[in-house]
Amino acid sequence: xxxxxxxxxxxxxxxxxxxxxxxxxxxxxxxxxxxxxxxxxxxxxxxxxxxxxxxxxxxxxxxxxxxxxxxxxxxxxxxxxxxxxxxxxxxxxxxxxxxxxxxxxxxxxxxxxxxxxxxxxxxxxxxxxxxxxxxxxxxxxxxxxxxxxxxxxxxxxxxxxxxxxxxxxxxxxxxxxxxxxxxxxxxxxxxxxxxxxxxxxxxxxxxxxxxxxxxxx
Amino acid sequence: xxxxxxxxxxxxxxxxxxxxxxxxxxxxxxxxxxxxxxxxxxxxxxxxxxxxxxxxxxxxxxxxxxxxxxxxxxxxxxxxxxxxxxxxxxxxxxxxxxxxxxxxxxxxxxxxxxxxxxxxxxxxxxxxxxxxxxxxxxxxxxxxxxxxxxxxxxxxxxxxxxxxxxxxxxxxxxxxxxxxxxxxxxxxxxxxxxxxxxxxxxxxxxxxxxxxxxxxxxxxxx
Numbered sequence: 001x002x003x004x005x006x007x008x009x010x011x012x013x014x015x016x017x018x019x020x021x022x023x024x025x026x027x028x029x030x031x032x033x034x035x036x037x038x039x040x041x042x043x044x045x046x047x048x049x050x051x052x053x054x055x056x057x058x059x060x061x062x063x064x065x066x067x068x069x070x071x072x073x074x075x076x077x078x079x080x081x082x083x084x085x086x087x088x089x090x091x092x093x094x095x096x097x098x099x100x101x102x103x104x105x106x107x108x109x110x111x112x113x114x115x116x117x118x119x120x121x122x123x124x125x126x127x128x129x130x131x132x133x134x135x136x137x138x139x140x141x142x143x144x145x146x147x148x149x150x151x152x153x154x155x156x157x158x159x160x161x162x163x164x165x166x167x168x169x170x171x172x173x174x175x176x177x178x179x180x181x182x183x184x185x186x187x188x189x190x191x192x193x194x195x196x197x198x199x200x201x202x203x204x205x206x207x208x209x210x211x212x213x214x215x216x217x
Numbered sequence: 218x219x220x221x222x223x224x225x226x227x228x229x230x231x232x233x234x235x236x237x238x239x240x241x242x243x244x245x246x247x248x249x250x251x252x253x254x255x256x257x258x259x260x261x262x263x264x265x266x267x268x269x270x271x272x273x274x275x276x277x278x279x280x281x282x283x284x285x286x287x288x289x290x291x292x293x294x295x296x297x298x299x300x301x302x303x304x305x306x307x308x309x310x311x312x313x314x315x316x317x318x319x320x321x322x323x324x325x326x327x328x329x330x331x332x333x334x335x336x337x338x339x340x341x342x343x344x345x346x347x348x349x350x351x352x353x354x355x356x357x358x359x360x361x362x363x364x365x366x367x368x369x370x371x372x373x374x375x376x377x378x379x380x381x382x383x384x385x386x387x388x389x390x391x392x393x394x395x396x397x398x399x400x401x402x403x404x405x406x407x408x409x410x411x412x413x414x415x416x417x418x419x420x421x422x423x424x425x426x427x428x429x430x431x432x433x434x435x436x437x438x439x
Contacts, residue, residue, distance in 0.1 A: 019249050020340060033252040035384060066338045120264075121355040125249060134348040145349065149366040151347055155392065156373040167387070174391045181398040188405040199416040205276060206420055212429055 019124035021049070029105040037166035038097045038125060044069075044125045046108060047087040053116035058120050061086035066109050067121070074098025075117065097166045128159045248341035250381070251282065255287065255326045256333045262323040267342055269317040275300075277324070278307035278385050281392040283332030288325040288404040294318025303434055304328070 024030060033041065048065060049058035071080035071089045079100070094100060106119050107153045134148050141149070254259055267273055279285045286304040294298050294317055300310050314320065324336050359367065 020263045022261070022263050031252070031254060035252065035388065060280055088324070123249065123253065130385070138349060146360075146362055148348055148368070149363060149370070153366060153369055153373065156370065156377065158374055160373065163377070163384070167380070167384065170384075170387055170391065172395060174387065177391065177394045177398055181394065181401055184398070184401050184405070191403070192409065192412070195412060199412065203416055207423060209335065210424055211427070 016045060019045075019122060021120045021122040024106060024119050024121060026106055026117065029103050030121070031101055031103040032125075033128070034100045034102060034125070035098065036094050036100060038094050039162065040094045040127055041090055041091065042094070042100075042102075042125060042127050043091045044102070044123060046084075046104075046124070046151070047122040051120070061119070063142055064109050065119070068107060070101075070103040070107050072101040072103075074100065085089040088163045107117055128155070128162075201204040218380040229260065231254055246341070250337075250339040252335060252337040254333060254335050255282075255324055257329045257331055258327050259333075260325040260327060262321055263338075263340070264319050264321050265342060267314040267317065268318050269314055271343050272311060272313045273320070273340065273342040275322055276307075276309045278337050278382075278383060280335040280337055280388050282334030283329055283388070283430065285334075287334055287393055288328065289323065291320065291322045292323075293320055339381075 022030065036042070046067060046093060048061040048067060050061045050065065051057070052059045066087050067084045067086070069080060069082055070078065071092050073079050073094065073096055075096065079095070080090065083088065084090055102125075104121060104123075106121070134152070137143060137151065138148060191198060225420070249263075253261065265273070267434070275289075275290060276378070277287075277288050284304075285306050288303045289305060290298055290302070291300040295316060296316075297430065299312055299418065302308060321341070322337070322338075326334050328334075328396070
């Protein structure tokens with residue numbers, strides 16, 4: 001009985017703003033970087049608004065303004081390249097650990113006279129355990145509140161574990177880079193000493209034979 | 218916010234309704250943890266709608282680029298600058314909003330002409346919402362199990378936060394190490410080439426001193 005009422009309030013609240021927003025112009029691309037371990041679910045809830053100069057405030061965007069989302073994984077492969085409406089959410093799951101690049105830009109899909117309009121993108125990105133909808137769990141499996149709290153703790157611990165594994169992978173890469181630098185410095189200095197000595201010897205020999213030919217030595 | 222009254226068709230106890238209304242007035246956790254690239258001579262601003270009395274905190278750190286510093290300032294809806302720092306590598310700022318409205322926080326790289334920076338920021342507003350809406354303001358106290366859960370949850374949040382900071386610092390170091398690696402390669406190749414060029418030109422120059430020009434020796438001899 002209370003549940004529909006509660007859900008209603010929750011929806012009312014979510015419509016009120018959401019997270020921060022940034023101002024963009026049409027076709028201006030804004031990119032964000034998320035460094036995440038593999039298997040992380042990322043959900044981005046967004047809402048776009050158009051600045052109305054007459055009313056001097058932002059109004060919700062009309063339907064012909066679309067958001068293009070491009071997500072690139074650490075190997076520069078496209079994980080997500082889609083067009084979304086003026087509000088909604090996009091989601092992707094990371095396949096490999098590392099830096100993922102999320103790029104957004106707005107475009108009007110019909111040929112509209114776009115006076116230099118200002119647009120605002122409200123963005124709210126959630127990762128890992130924040131993407132769980134506990135209300136859904138409660139309704140589906142009829143879990144008690146304590147069970148839900150424990151579920152949240154389990155998810156948090158799993159997130160920590162994943163992050164630690166990712167950290168181990170990163171440290172290994174860091175160590176490989178450092179060892180490679182170390183090796184390179186060592187081999188190049190040896191090589192350059194040899195080159196230096198060889199060049200010196202060649203110079204002496206060449207000049208000696210040159211002067212001998214000139215009958216100066 | 219009068220919608221609460223309109224929705225209550227069947228009459229729930231007035232206390233529950235009051236609690237719901239309180240929940241509505243309560244600050245919701247809004248916030249973002251993002252990393253973005255700031256090109257040279259550019260400024261990037263973010264805006265956030267904050268209720269009066271809400272506490273918000275901004276945490277930022279420069280990950281790569283130049284001298285790892287950035288300018289940052291925070292403005293309240295009336296246009297007053299409530300925080301301003303120049304050339305900071307990392308900082309943390311909390312503030313209780315006195316005015317309701319849109320707060321703006323900006324990162325500026327305008328002092329740099331050729332290094333673009335990667336900046337991480339974590340902006341949190343308000344308190345964390347409960348995982349189910351009716352778990353928030355309970356009339357009865359929490360059982361021991363539930364309080365233990367809450368304590369563990371807070372502790373785990375601290376762990377996750379410190380993991381984030383560690384990851385950022387590691388990203389910084391790793392970027393520097395990779396930079397060093399590539400610089401060593403380029404420098405070695407460049408120096409080898411320079412060595413060859415210099416030694417060859419030394420020999421040629423020396424030889425040219427002793428090479429007789431056709432005209433002058435004839436003139437000297439005769």
